Amino acid sequence: MSMTRAGATPASEHDNIRQIEHLSSELHAMARRFCRSQDDADALAAETISRGKIVLDRSSDTGEMNLQLFKIMREIFLAKYPSEHSWGVKDI
Structure with a gap:
């Protein structure tokens, strides 16, 4: 049996990918809350x-x-769209 990253087998990695793709619509809904445009x-x-x-990992x-x-998603958003999350009090 061949092993891939961190002891995962190819079958379990395939299941993991399928599970992530199954959550795709939820991820798009979450992303829409972060971003102003649909493209972003x-x-x-x-x-x-x-x-x-x-x-x-599959576990x-x-x-x-x-x-x-x-x-x-939050880490990506904070890194790529810093101006959209500049909440807080501005200098007076």
């Missing part, structure tokens, strides 16, 4: 899915995977 939301969701396929249940994907 689509790009954010697509990058989240791509990174999720690389970094998440995660759906709820935990959803949380991990949200964290990935």
Whole structure:
């Protein structure tokens, strides 16, 4: 049996990818809350899915995977769209 990253087998990795793709509509809805434009939301969701396929392991249940994907999305958003999350009090 061949092994891939962190002891995951190819079959479990395939299941993981399928599970992430199953959450695609939820990820797009979350991305739309972050982004003002649909194009930005689509790009954010697509990058989240791509990174999720690389970094998440199969041991995660759906709820935990959803949380991990949200964290990935938040990190991407904060890195790429800094002006859209500049909340707080401005200097007086």
